[in-house]
Amino acid sequence: MAKRHLTRRQNWRIEKIQDERSVRAARRADMAEESLLGGDLGSEQEGLVIAHFGVQVDVEATSGPQAGLVRRCNRRANLPALVTGDKVVWRADNQNGGVIVAQLPRRTELFRPDHRGQLKPVAANIDRLIIVFAPLPTPHSNLIDRYLVAAEQAGLEPLLVLNKADLLDQADFASLRGWLDDYAKLGYRTLCLSADSGDGLNALRQELQDHINVFVGQSGVGKSSLINVLLPGEDLRVGPLSDATNKGMHTTTTAKLFHFPEGGDLVDSPGIREFGLTHITHDELLEGFIEFRPFLGHCKFRDCQHLHEPGCALLAAVERGDISATRMRSYRYILSGITKP
Ligand code: GDP
Numbered sequence: 001m002a003k004r005h006l007t008r009r010q011n012w013r014i015e016k017i018q019d020e021r022s023v024r025a026a027r028r029a030d031m032a033e034e035s036l037l038g039g040d041l042g043s044e045q046e047g048l049v050i051a052h053f054g055v056q057v058d059v060e061a062t063s064g065p066q067a068g069l070v071r072r073c074n075r076r077a078n079l080p081a082l083v084t085g086d087k088v089v090w091r092a093d094n095q096n097g098g099v100i101v102a103q104l105p106r107r108t109e110l111f112r113p114d115h116r117g118q119l120k121p122v123a124a125n126i127d128r129l130i131i132v133f134a135p136l137p138t139p140h141s142n143l144i145d146r147y148l149v150a151a152e153q154a155g156l157e158p159l160l161v162l163n164k165a166d167l168l169d170q171a172d173f174a175s176l177r178g179w180l181d182d183y184a185k186l187g188y189r190t191l192c193l194s195a196d197s198g199d200g201l202n203a204l205r206q207e208l209q210d211h212i213n214v215f216v217g218q219s220g221v222g223k224s225s226l227i228n229v230l231l232p233g234e235d236l237r238v239g240p241l242s243d244a245t246n247k248g249m250h251t252t253t254t255a256k257l258f259h260f261p262e263g264g265d266l267v268d269s270p271g272i273r274e275f276g277l278t279h280i281t282h283d284e285l286l287e288g289f290i291e292f293r294p295f296l297g298h299c300k301f302r303d304c305q306h307l308h309e310p311g312c313a314l315l316a317a318v319e320r321g322d323i324s325a326t327r328m329r330s331y332r333y334i335l336s337g338i339t340k341p
């Protein structure tokens with residue numbers, strides 16, 4: 001039997017029927033959702049996810065007459081999991097809740113490994129990484145460099161904050177200012193301040209404005225102290241306390257978004273503070289050392305590891321003093337810990 005060809009018109013009719021079917025199905029799903037929620041969904045508006053609790057998220061209205069209002073929302077089944085910092089389109093219901101109907105594109109994503117070692121996004125749209133260090137606990141340049149590489153990899157602008165400046169007069173710590181200056185010379189933003197004395201805090205407040213910020217750094221450098229000063233009244237809701245005390249309650253340890261009174265936002269959770277280098281390739285590591293970039297691709301050997309090869313452009317730059325020996329050591333140290341691609 002001859003193969004039956006559908007005419008263009010028949011094809012068009014079939015497509016049209018299928019389209020109509022899917023529109024009807026979508027409408028039925030919407031209506032089921034509306035009746036489930038008690039009907040009467042408000043109009044679509046933009047919002048910001050400021051916390052999440054399992055399948056539900058807290059959405060803050062960011063536009064319209066309800067701006068600033070927070071509602072516990074469900075999301076439509078066809079949407080991916082949302083994280084704190086996500087921008088969404090949502091509709092209020094008539095029971096103090098709402099439903100999220102769309103997720104807006106993310107500018108950045110912060111990932112952390114879950115208990116199975118799989119990387120999962122934990123926060124979206126963060127653009128600032130505040131890397132805190134202090135005279136005590138004694139900092140390792142290697143750790144700062146790891147944070148800087150992680151910031152480059154995630155597309156976040158880093159800000160280096162040397163806290164506990166009140167201790168810098170002690171002879172042991174005098175060299176730290178020079179250290180901070182070395183990073184400033186590389187082009188990084190830096191601040192020297194003290195959560196205790198309050199010195200330099202206004203400069204920090206300014207840096208936080210117009211950004212969604214995350215604080216990272218070794219335990220004991222003063223992150224909680226800084227956040228408590230910057231977010232007066234919120235101290236019960238930040239810091240490691242939430243880990244132990246909130247078990248079993250519905251507040252979990254996931255990230256929350258806070259507004260600083262002078263502008264700018266903070267995303268914080270015990271897990272977020274541990275943000276660091278996860279999986280990274282050799283190339284990403286090299287790119288993460290910003291002063292290496294002009295020399296990349298100029299080595300004699302294409303697969304140069306920049307360790308001891310002849311004709312290495314990076315080693316020559318170290319010889320000339322264009323790259324500091326400390327940063328080179330740090331690069332090698334991190335390289336030794338990553339699996340090469
Ligand atoms: P976190 O682990 O990074 O959150 O650090 P904390 O905020 O818990 O601070 C650790 C310790 O450093 C506490 O004993 C604070 O009182 C102290 N600390 C925080 N900021 C300063 C500061 O500016 N100067 C001095 N001298 N101590 C500070």
Ligand code: ZN
Nearest residue numbers: 299304306312
């Ligand atoms: Zn090389």
